[in-house]
Structure formats: C-alpha cells, structure tokens
Amino acid sequence: MNMPKALTIAGSDSSGGAGIQADLKTFQEHGVYGMSALTVIVAMDPQNDWHHQVFPIELDVIKPQLATIVEGIGPDAMKTGMLPTVDIIRLAADTIHQHGLKNVVVDPVMVCKGEDEVLFPELAEALRDILAPQATVITPNLFEAGQLSGIGTITTVEQMKEAAEKIHSLGVPYVLVKGGGKLEHEKAVDVLYDGTDFEVLESERIETSYTHGAGCTYSSAITANLAKGMEVKDAIYEAKKFITAAIKHSFPLNEYVGPTNHAGLRLYGE
Ligand SMILES: Nc1ncnc2c1ncn2[C@@H]1O[C@H](COP(=O)(O)OP(=O)(O)O)[C@@H](O)[C@H]1O
Ligand SMILES: Cc1ncc(COP(=O)(O)O)c(C=O)c1O
Numbered sequence: 001m002n003m004p005k006a007l008t009i010a011g012s013d014s015s016g017g018a019g020i021q022a023d024l025k026t027f028q029e030h031g032v033y034g035m036s037a038l039t040v041i042v043a044m045d046p047q048n049d050w051h052h053q054v055f056p057i058e059l060d061v062i063k064p065q066l067a068t069i070v071e072g073i074g075p076d077a078m079k080t081g082m083l084p085t086v087d088i089i090r091l092a093a094d095t096i097h098q099h100g101l102k103n104v105v106v107d108p109v110m111v112c113k114g115e116d117e118v119l120f121p122e123l124a125e126a127l128r129d130i131l132a133p134q135a136t137v138i139t140p141n142l143f144e145a146g147q148l149s150g151i152g153t154i155t156t157v158e159q160m161k162e163a164a165e166k167i168h169s170l171g172v173p174y175v176l177v178k179g180g181g182k183l184e185h186e187k188a189v190d191v192l193y194d195g196t197d198f199e200v201l202e203s204e205r206i207e208t209s210y211t212h213g214a215g216c217t218y219s220s221a222i223t224a225n226l227a228k229g230m231e232v233k234d235a236i237y238e239a240k241k242f243i244t245a246a247i248k249h250s251f252p253l254n255e256y257v258g259p260t261n262h263a264g265l266r267l268y269g270e
C-alpha cells in the first residue's frame with residue numbers, strides 16, 4: 001500500500017497540545033504517516049504560572065534528522081513550526097530549496113498563546129526574507145501577519161487583506177491570514193489570498209479559551225491534505241473544518257491550558 005508521508009520541522013510542546021505533538025496527532029487523524037525533525041523543546045513551569053521555557057536544539061542534531069527523512073525517505077508534503085534561531089530558519093529553507101521539496105506549509109510561529117512577550121523577536125525578519133520564499137502556503141496569525149507585512153497591529157478584515165497582499169509579494173503563492181479568536185468579529189475569520197483573489201473563510205466562532213495548538217493543528221491538517229494529493233485550496237477548506245471541530249471539542253488540561261481536540265472531527269463528526 002502507498003501511504004502518504006508528511007514531515008514536520010518543529011518544536012516539542014511537552015504539554016502535548018501544540019508543536020510536533022499536535023502535528024503528528026493531526027497527521028495520524030488524516031491517515032498520513034508522520035515524521036519529525038525536532039528544533040526546540042518547550043517546557044512550562046507549574047511553579048511559575050506556566051511560564052514557557054525554551055531550549056533550542058543544536059544545528060548538528062537537526063541536520064541528521066532532516067537527512068533521515070529528506071534523503072532517506074522523501075515526504076509528500078511538509079510543514080515548519082517553531083524555528084528558534086536564524087541558523088535553524090536558514091537550515092530549513094536551504095533543505096527545502098536544495099531538495100526541491102514540494103507542498104511546503106510554513107507556520108511562522110512567533111508567539112505562544114497565553115504568553116505576552118514575543119518568543120523570538122529577531123526572527124521575524126529571517127522568516128520573512130529567508131523562509132517565506134520557500135513556502136507554498138504560509139499561515140500567520142494576526143500578530144505574525146502584522147510583523148511579516150510590516151503593517152503592525154491588525155484589527156480589521158481589510159487590514160488582513162492588505163497584509164496578505166504584502167506577504168504574497170515576498171514570493172508565497174498562497175497566504176492564509178488567521179483572524180481566529182483575536183479578531184473582533186462574530187465569526188472565526190481567515191483570509192486566503194492567491195495573488196488574484198481574496199477569499200474570506202468563515203466558521204462558527206466558539207466561545208472558549210481552550211485553543212492551545214490551534215495554529216499547529218490547522219497547518220498540519222493542511223499539510224496532511226496536501227500529502228494526500230489535494231489541491232491547495234481544497235486542502236485549506238477541509239483543514240478549516242478539521243480545526244473548527246478540534247476547537248469545538250477542546251478541553252482543559254489544568255488551570256492554565258486547554259488544547260484543541262485533535263480527534264474532534266473523527267469522534268463527533270463536526
Ligand atoms: N474561538 C474560535 N472559534 C473558532 N475558530 C477559531 C477560534 N480561535 C481560532 N480559530 C480558528 O483556528 C485557526 C487557528 O487560528 P489561530 O488560533 O489564530 O492560530 P494560532 O494558534 O497560530 O494563533 C484559524 O482557522 C482560526 O480562525
Ligand atoms: C513547540 C511549540 N510550537 C508551536 C507553538 C504555537 O502554538 P499555536 O498552535 O497555539 O500557535 C507552541 C505554543 O506553545 C509550542 O510550544
């Protein structure tokens with residue numbers, strides 16, 4: 001049997017809701033074989049209000065992971081998640097370029113929900129200039145779209161469109177700006193721009209703060225659909241259904257965090 005295969009180049013979220021844990025669970029839910037190259041380990045401090053601790057992995061330990069998958073196996077699609085240094089961003093971009101990898105979803109992670117400060121402010125430029133041009137699809141949230149486009153704070157759908165246009169001009173064929181829970185709107189709105197048309201994707205907005213890992217789950221659902229051979233827009237429409245169900249059936253882990261339910265669509269149908 002020919003199993004679709006997907007790679008995630010991303011960080012470990014020890015709490016299990018975001019990062020490679022979210023990616024691999026989401027690939028599995030789609031019947032896609034998941035593989036990973038780990039870039040950073042994130043832990044949360046239960047004695048200090050769940051403060052995030054971030055431990056980057058050395059370049060020499062990331063390279064052989066990538067060689068295993070890219071040279072040794074060959075993914076049908078891939079995504080990037082948290083890339084904690086400029087050198088790691090460059091390594092991911094070079095790997096995609098040198099091996100001609102196709103179906104590349106870049107989730108330009110700059111913030112973790114629940115944390116006020118930007119994790120790695122110096123990385124916005126590297127994501128924009130080095131990695132974005134290698135992407136097929138890029139999936140910034142409101143904050144990240146503001147940073148990548150240079151617009152700054154985004155509060156309206158019109159500004160999301162403006163940001164999408166600017167990010168498209170970096171050389172990304174499909175730009176998906178996520179309004180999510182941050183945009184003041186009665187629906188959960190994302191803007192998709194392909195260089196010609198804008199599409200506003202709307203779904204039911206769920207009143208919950210349990211959205212940890214939503215962006216990781218969404219981008220890995222897109223990646224899984226691409227690995228299965230879907231066209232980019234169809235991959236995104238299907239992923240929007242998947243993430244909406246995952247948020248609808250999200251749950252608390254403790255007083256600090258509630259992840260999306262990666263099995264939501266399979267278990268409850270919507
Ligand atoms: N409360 C919500 N109800 C429904 N959909 C949501 C909600 N919050 C986020 N989403 C959707 O989840 C997906 C991930 O978006 P977002 O949470 O903004 O990403 P990130 O986790 O990267 O910040 C998007 O499709 C967004 O519209
Ligand atoms: C390893 C890792 N990657 C990515 C993220 C981003 O998560 P989200 O999908 O909520 O944007 C987090 C947040 O905690 C993380 O720990």
Ligand SMILES: [Mg+2]
Pocket residue numbers: 107109110111141215216
């Ligand atoms: Mg995110």
